[in-house]
Amino acid sequence: MRLPTAHNGASDRAAWLRALHGACEQARTLVCFPHPGGTAGQYFSLSAALASDVRVLAVRYPGRQNRCAEPAFDDVAQLADEIAQLLAEPRPAFSPVLFGHSLGALVAFETAAPLEHPYGAPPVGLIVSGMQAPYRRRSLRRSGDGEDAALETLLRLGGTDPAITGNPELRAMILPTLCSDLRAAAAYRPGSCPALLSCPITARTGRDDGLNRGDLRAWAEHTTAAFHTRDFAGGHFYLDEFPPPIVEAVRTAVTPMTGCFAQARTRTDI
Known part of the structure; x- marks a missing residue:
């Protein structure tokens, strides 16, 4: 993948960031980052539910959908x-x-760090879901590096319909980007020093995801502000289709993050 370059204003923003629904001028902005093999459209139902007061911008990764002619990212x-x-x-x-x-x-966390330094435009909050803190992270268990291994990983996590295994067209559409995403995840290494953010962090997980509770709480080490954790019924894809309890949890997290936060550092496990 190419190194960062100067961007061409609105056209580049439209390529990378998809506004899924209209929102009022004063709406809070929530920038959403897909899972491995995922697309911006996975956040459509969340955007629809929040559209009255939250503008959802979904990130379009290269190598898929309208960006399928571009090489998928590997870093x-x-x-x-x-x-x-x-x-x-x-x-x-x-x-x-x-x-x-x-x-x-991980992509959201790594985006937050340069937004704070060197750009001086830190986000007002970071919500991380289904992932250990960077310095506690262990790679997904995989039986190999090919498409079959990638599909087995996604099926085990409950992230796709098993019927895809017998559908060549779906496999051809999904698996190349999934493989690339999983390779990027496996190659990811955090910086030599833990990045400290000034914004609050909220960490979420499904109770059956198998994440170690301490690995989730370790996200607290990456902020000087408030930290909260919460778990929900379900596995790794507990938020699939964003049922009402998940939508309300996101709304509840976003609202105080975009208001005035007390300076005192707090820790809350719900």
């Missing part, structure tokens, strides 16, 4: 630098909250 940090530059220039009137699930949590 999480470089991908995040590209996105951070777009979010910072021109400087937004209202700083966004970043929200990522699975691999998207």
Whole structure:
């Protein structure tokens, strides 16, 4: 993947960031990062439910859908630098909250760091889901590096319909980007020093996801502000289709993040 370059204004923003629904001028902005093999459209139902007061911008990763002619990314940090530059220039009137699930949590975290330094445009909050803190992270168990192994990983996590195994067209559409995303996740290494953010972090997981509770709480080490955790019924894809309890949890997290936060550092496990 190419290194970050100067962007061409609105056209680049439209390529990378998809506004799923209209929103009022004063709406809070939530930037959403897909999971491995995922697309911007996975956040459509969340955007529809929040549209009255939250503008959802879903990140379009290269190598899929309308960007299928571009090479898929293979470096999480470089991908995040590209996105951070777009979010910072021109400087937004209202700083966004970043929200990522699975691999998207790592991309969101790596985007938040350059937004704070060097761009001086930190997000007002970070919501991470289905992922250990970067320095506690262990790679997904995989039986190999090919398409069959990638599909087995996704099926085990409950992230797709098993019928895809017998559908050549669906396999051809989904598996190349899934393989690339999983390779990028496996290659990801956080920086030599833990990045400290000034924004609050909220960490979420499904109770049956198998994440170690301590690995989830370790996200607290990456912020000087408030930290909260919460778990929900379900596995790794507990938020699939964003049922009402998940939507309300996101709304509840976004609202205080975009208001005035007390300076005192707090820790809350729900």
